Amino acid sequence: MSGLAKLGKALLLGALAALLCAANAIAQAKPLAGADVPKIYERLLRQIDQIPIYDNHSHATFPDDSDMDAMAAPPGESSVLRLSDTNPEFVAAAKSLFGYPYDDFKPEHAKWLIDKKKAAEAAGGTAYWDGILDKLKIETCLANRVALAPYLDPKRFHWVFFVDSFLFPFDNHDQIAKNGDMAVYVPLQEKVLHRYMKQESVNTMPADLTGYEAFVRQTVADNQKKGGVAMKFEAAYFRTLYFRDPPREKAEAIYAKYHAGGVPSEEDYRTLQDYVFRVLVDEAGKLNLPMHFHSAVGIGDYFSLRNGNPLNLENVVRDPRYSNVKFVLIHGGYPYTLDMIWMTAAKNVYTDSSLMGYYIYPSELKNILKQWISLFPDKIMFGSDAFPFNDAVGAEETFWLASRSARTAIAAALAELVSEGAFNEEKALELAHMYLHDNAAKLYGAKP
Numbered sequence: 123m124s125g126l127a128k129l130g131k132a133l134l135l136g137a138l139a140a141l142l143c144a145a146n147a148i149a150q151a152k153p154l155a156g157a158d159v160p161k162i163y164e165r166l167l168r169q170i171d172q173i174p175i176y177d178n179h180s181h182a183t184f185p186d187d188s189d190m191d192a193m194a195a196p197p198g199e200s201s202v203l204r205l206s207d208t209n210p211e212f213v214a215a216a217k218s219l220f221g222y223p224y225d226d227f228k229p230e231h232a233k234w235l236i237d238k239k240k241a242a243e244a245a246g247g248t249a250y251w252d253g254i255l256d257k258l259k260i261e262t263c264l265a266n267r268v269a270l271a272p273y274l275d276p277k278r279f280h281w282v283f284f285v286d287s288f289l290f291p292f293d294n295h296d297q298i299a300k301n302g303d304m305a306v307y308v309p310l311q312e313k314v315l316h317r318y319m320k321q322e323s324v325n326t327m328p329a330d331l332t333g334y335e336a337f338v339r340q341t342v343a344d345n346q347k348k349g350g351v352a353m354k355f356e357a358a359y360f361r362t363l364y365f366r367d368p369p370r371e372k373a374e375a376i377y378a379k380y381h382a383g384g385v386p387s388e389e390d391y392r393t394l395q396d397y398v399f400r401v402l403v404d405e406a407g408k409l410n411l412p413m414h415f416h417s418a419v420g421i422g423d424y425f426s427l428r429n430g431n432p433l434n435l436e437n438v439v440r441d442p443r444y445s446n447v448k449f450v451l452i453h454g455g456y457p458y459t460l461d462m463i464w465m466t467a468a469k470n471v472y473t474d475s476s477l478m479g480y481y482i483y484p485s486e487l488k489n490i491l492k493q494w495i496s497l498f499p500d501k502i503m504f505g506s507d508a509f510p511f512n513d514a515v516g517a518e519e520t521f522w523l524a525s526r527s528a529r530t531a532i533a534a535a536l537a538e539l540v541s542e543g544a545f546n547e548e549k550a551l552e553l554a555h556m557y558l559h560d561n562a563a564k565l566y567g568a569k570p
């Protein structure tokens with residue numbers, strides 16, 4: 123090789139190396155977002171605002187309908203700052219949805235809003251709640267309720283029914299006596315259990331565990347036939363989410379001992395509950411019915427963060443016997459949101475951002491969604507947890523607050539990632555569609 127050829131080759135290699143460096147600079151994401159974030163955010167938000175939402179969890183309801191939940195708020199609970207009556211965002215919600223003419227919820231002003239909602243309830247029909255969804259571009263919405271309501275359009279609102287009541291078939295005096303929260307929760311569970319017995323024409327508690335199991339399985343199957351798309355556990359409010367795997371004989375003996383009376387010991391009751399829980403998981407697999415779990419902070423004075431930690435469910439969701447069961451751990455496990463996204467590494471585990479959408483502000487929701495969407499973007503869903511807080515601030519306003527928070531937070535999270543060089547805006551919009559709509563539509567089987 124001549125000197126000139128050597129020089130030419132060296133120059134060529136140098137140019138190649140420089141090119142590779144430049145390519146690397148484009149491909150390598152930066153740890154800091156640039157000054158272009160606000161512009162990218164505005165562009166993304168304009169399009170994200172148009173995405174129809176699939177809401178994984180709500181309590182769509184008028185405030186005087188006791189079927190909105192299988193439990194009720196115990197007295198004296200502490201509330202987070204954003205949910206205080208004086209949060210001006212609720213006024214913004216009422217203005218946006220109804221043209222509310224006042225700037226506060228003073229009783230004489232709130233009456234305007236309460237009257238409007240009462241009139242809508244009295245008018246009957248399903249147009250009112252369809253209209254609320256339309257205004258917020260919510261296409262489909264799961265309604266977690268004791269029963270579906272005649273004012274909810276079954277084409278838009280799909281029923282998620284409760285199954286905790288099956289865990290309380292015995293004399294519950296000791297459960298009720300545990301604390302003020304359980305004194306409110308457990309009698310309501312007994313009520314739901316009796317409602318299910320009436321539904322199934324079961325007049326007295328079945329004589330043995332075989333009979334009880336049959337009743338449990340039949341009720342779940344019938345609820346699915348009535349339109350139920352998932353079953354829901356609020357168990358974290360009542361006990362640990364760590365469910366053991368007791369042998370059937372043990373549960374059978376406990377059932378035989380207490381079905382006719384007597385207050386079960388804590389250990390006996392828990393063992394029976396662990397067994398009945400596994401019957402429900404098994405049935406969920408057979409019916410292809412996703413299981414929803416409250417897995418996050420909870421209301422009340424005695425809620426146990428440790429018992430409600432979603433990691434308690436790891437032995438169940440990672441059990442190969444249940445690989446056909448879809449587990450939907452709702453409320454993102456908040457505050458254990460990083461543990462939660464790693465729970466969704468299991469192929470049959472999903473989570474949603476419900477409750478967080480109004481407990482925390484969008485700036486913080488953005489951080490959580492940024493982490494989630496960077497890890498398992500196909501396993502996360504939007505959920506509103508829309509719920510009436512009083513006669514004025516209803517599920518309508520919380521639908522608004524949660525959906526506005528989620529749209530802005532996901533736009534901000536994606537804008538930062540685009541600016542950092544993680545991916546382009548086209549990919550960002552694809553990820554936004556997955557979170558706000560597509561993942562849920564796929565999970566529950568989108569209707570044509």
Ligand SMILES: [Zn+2]
Nearest residue numbers: 180181266507
């Ligand atoms: Zn809820």
